Amino acid sequence: MSTDGGIVFYCIAGAGALAAVVFLSRLLFLRRARIDYMDFLKGVCNVLSNGNVEEALMLCEETPGPVAILTATAIRHRESPSAPLREAVENTSREELSRLERRLAFLSITCEVAPLCGLFGAVLAGLRIVSAMKAQAPLILTTDLGGALTCALLCVAAGVLVAIECHIFYALLMTRIERLSLEMQTSASEILAYLTRRQNPAGNEEEEAHA
Numbered sequence: 001m002s003t004d005g006g007i008v009f010y011c012i013a014g015a016g017a018l019a020a021v022v023f024l025s026r027l028l029f030l031r032r033a034r035i036d037y038m039d040f041l042k043g044v045c046n047v048l049s050n051g052n053v054e055e056a057l058m059l060c061e062e063t064p065g066p067v068a069i070l071t072a073t074a075i076r077h078r079e080s081p082s083a084p085l086r087e088a089v090e091n092t093s094r095e096e097l098s099r100l101e102r103r104l105a106f107l108s109i110t111c112e113v114a115p116l117c118g119l120f121g122a123v124l125a126g127l128r129i130v131s132a133m134k135a136q137a138p139l140i141l142t143t144d145l146g147g148a149l150t151c152a153l154l155c156v157a158a159g160v161l162v163a164i165e166c167h168i169f170y171a172l173l174m175t176r177i178e179r180l181s182l183e184m185q186t187s188a189s190e191i192l193a194y195l196t197r198r199q200n201p202a203g204n205e206e207e208e209a210h211a
Contacts, residue, residue, distance in 0.1 A: 118159020
């Protein structure tokens with residue numbers, strides 16, 4: 001007797017287990033990426049105000065997360081005009097956002113495919129029932145029908161459960177990524193404003209005088 005329905009169930013269960021591993025690994029990565037970015041920027045700006053550029057870069061390298069990488073990029077391009085400086089920071093921001101979203105596509109695809117796989121397993125189980133009816137008609141063993149129906153229900157249930165699991169995992173990770181993205185935008189604005197003021201100290205003094 002065919003066991004294709006059972007194989008589909010184990011494939012769905014394996015995908016669910018792999019999704020859990022992906023979720024935990026990305027969750028740990030995103031937790032390490034979060035820092036108190038305001039205190040970090042304040043410390044970097046204080047070091048830069050004292051003229052210690054290398055110390056500021058070292059502070060960025062020792063601090064985990066995308067905010068530190070964005071800040072380091074801005075410091076390295078501190079002598080560039082405003083437009084190239086902003087472009088360099090934006091490019092780095094897009095790269096870091098792509099890193100944060102890595103492997104999330106697997107969760108999204110699994111969420112969509114798992115229920116379809118469950119239905120596929122149920123169809124295979126239905127074919128088993130039809131085959132049993134043809135082979136043993138008019139007598140059909142209850143064990144044959146019961147096993148096939150159990151397999152069909154397990155496949156459908158597993159597909160739905162894995163889809164729910166992946167949807168929750170994806171939503172939780174995206175919430176954290178959105179928070180990090182907002183922190184990245186705020187940090188980029190702060191460091192760019194600070195470096196721009198340092199590039200044009202005379203202009204800042206004139207604005208203060210007019211004020």
